[in-house]
Amino acid sequence: MRRLRWFRYASPQTFYPLAGRLVPVFAVLAAVSGAIGLYLGFFVAPTDAQQGEAYRIIFVHVPASWMSMVLSRVMAFWAGVGLVFNTRLSSMMAHALAPTGAMFTFLSLWTGALWGRPTWGTYWVWDARLTSELILFFLYIGYMALAAAIDDPRRGDRASAVLALVGVVNVPIIYFSVQWWNTLHQGASVSLTRAPTMAATMLAGMLVMTFAFWMYSIAVALSRVRAILLEREAHTDWARAVARAEAA
Amino acid sequence: MNRPSVAAAFAGLVHRDLLLAARRKSEPLFALGFFVIVASLFPLGLGPEPELLRRIAPGVLWVAALLAAMLSLGRLFAADYEDGTLEAIAVAPVPLAVAVLAKVAAHWLVTGVPLVLASPVLALQYGLPAEAIAVLAASLLLGTPVLSFVGAIGAALTLGVRGGGVLLALLVLPLYVPPLVFGAGAVDARLAGLPAGANLSLLGACLALAAGLAPVAAAAAVRIALE
Numbered sequence: 001m002r003r004l005r006w007f008r009y010a011s012p013q014t015f016y017p018l019a020g021r022l023v024p025v026f027a028v029l030a031a032v033s034g035a036i037g038l039y040l041g042f043f044v045a046p047t048d049a050q051q052g053e054a055y056r057i058i059f060v061h062v063p064a065s066w067m068s069m070v071l072s073r074v075m076a077f078w079a080g081v082g083l084v085f086n087t088r089l090s091s092m093m094a095h096a097l098a099p100t101g102a103m104f105t106f107l108s109l110w111t112g113a114l115w116g117r118p119t120w121g122t123y124w125v126w127d128a129r130l131t132s133e134l135i136l137f138f139l140y141i142g143y144m145a146l147a148a149a150i151d152d153p154r155r156g157d158r159a160s161a162v163l164a165l166v167g168v169v170n171v172p173i174i175y176f177s178v179q180w181w182n183t184l185h186q187g188a189s190v191s192l193t194r195a196p197t198m199a200a201t202m203l204a205g206m207l208v209m210t211f212a213f214w215m216y217s218i219a220v221a222l223s224r225v226r227a228i229l230l231e232r233e234a235h236t237d238w239a240r241a242v243a244r245a246e247a248a
Numbered sequence: 249m250n251r252p253s254v255a256a257a258f259a260g261l262v263h264r265d266l267l268l269a270a271r272r273k274s275e276p277l278f279a280l281g282f283f284v285i286v287a288s289l290f291p292l293g294l295g296p297e298p299e300l301l302r303r304i305a306p307g308v309l310w311v312a313a314l315l316a317a318m319l320s321l322g323r324l325f326a327a328d329y330e331d332g333t334l335e336a337i338a339v340a341p342v343p344l345a346v347a348v349l350a351k352v353a354a355h356w357l358v359t360g361v362p363l364v365l366a367s368p369v370l371a372l373q374y375g376l377p378a379e380a381i382a383v384l385a386a387s388l389l390l391g392t393p394v395l396s397f398v399g400a401i402g403a404a405l406t407l408g409v410r411g412g413g414v415l416l417a418l419l420v421l422p423l424y425v426p427p428l429v430f431g432a433g434a435v436d437a438r439l440a441g442l443p444a445g446a447n448l449s450l451l452g453a454c455l456a457l458a459a460g461l462a463p464v465a466a467a468a469a470v471r472i473a474l475e
Binding site: 138155158165166169 | 401405406409410411412415418419421422423425426429430433450454457461465468469472473475
């Protein structure tokens with residue numbers, strides 16, 4: 001029986017063209033599902049009884065928040081794999097995911113502020129979720145800063161992987177501590193979890209948008225990892241050949 | 249060659265670091281000076297109303313202690329890293345995590361304990377009542393080791409890195425949120441007439457978790473820095 005070749009695509013040389021073929025697929029999926037999701041969100045979903053049209057930012061806000069949290073886990077997973085198995089590609093994948101994760105965290109905070117203004121009357125409250133999202137943003141920034149500050153790429157990979165794992169252990173602790181802190185100071189005057197069940201079309205729009213954000217994240221991470229690969233492997237023959245072919 | 253026992257190696261490292269700190273005299277006190285000065289600047293900026301000062305005291309004193317602890321982290325491994333001692337420690341037949349634990353313990357004795365001891369005096373400046381002062385000192389006693397443990401990871405990760413000091417702050421400060429929340433929360437609760445036990449227990453839980461995991465993570469980071 002032939003052994004499954006799990007690690008075939010762990011080699012930069014074989015992964016680079018594979019990623020190049022996959023990027024357009026995911027990009028098209030992201031564009032199509034994004035268009036469907038936005039159409040559902042803006043035209044099909046009913047107007048909210050309490051919040052009017054302002055609630056429609058939910059179709060960007062909630063998927064962005066989900067992605068910000070999921071990507072931090074995915075990033076820590078790849079960083080951990082890179083640290084344990086010493087696979088360079090995994091560490092590069094973690095690096096490639098970090099800016100996208102930080103972008104979604106920022107997007108979540110930004111859209112949250114824009115949503116908060118008409119509904120709560122303020123751009124920012126020190127709510128547990130908002131605060132822990134802000135701290136998640138700081139953790140992403142710290143990860144990218146550490147990776148950028150270390151000149152030796154392998155050392156940078158491993159050091160930032162340790163930081164990513166420490167961060168992923170800390171995120172739930174920070175979340176619960178902030179929740180505790182908030183409940184001590186003030187009652188839940190503003191709750192993000194609204195009791196009324198949402199219409200099926202709203203949920204559908206949100207799920208389609210989440211799918212679009214997933215596809216976008218994969219497409220962007222793959223094209224970023226291709227750039228990192230070329231940069232790191234610039235001394236090898238295959239990378240030079242690729243660079244020459246793409247320049248021509 | 250007989251292998252040194254882990255306990256003897258631990259005690260030896262703590263003794264060495266304490267001796268080094270004692271010979272340097274002034275340097276360990278920088279963090280304490282920073283703590284006192286920052287805590288004294290807030291009333292100058294906010295005005296001397298006793299009501300206001302009493303209300304902000306837990307947060308201000310905790311943030312000042314946290315920043316002081318953070319600023320002292322730079323010296324935790326840096327001197328040993330520069331003169332090669334850290335490499336000798338890493339190849340010694342003792343788990344590196346134990347050596348890190350010893351260095352963190354010595355660092356806390358030199359920089360953390362003075363903060364705990366000075367906090368009641370500063371709390372008096374802010375007009376805190378006696379029972380709240382006791383809670384503040386207790387929360388710092390439990391919390392400053394957490395700051396040293398978590399900070400050790402950041403200090404090891406930024407060894408020999410460009411712009412290490414500012415980067416260290418960027419990495420470590422978000423991780424300091426839980427001890428800050430629980431520590432300042434304990435004093436706040438006492439001021440509001442509530443029992444502070446829950447907050448102090450959670451702070452103790454943070455300490456237990458940090459003491460178990462941080463030395464391992466910091467040891468891994470030291471190894472990466474030494475490669």
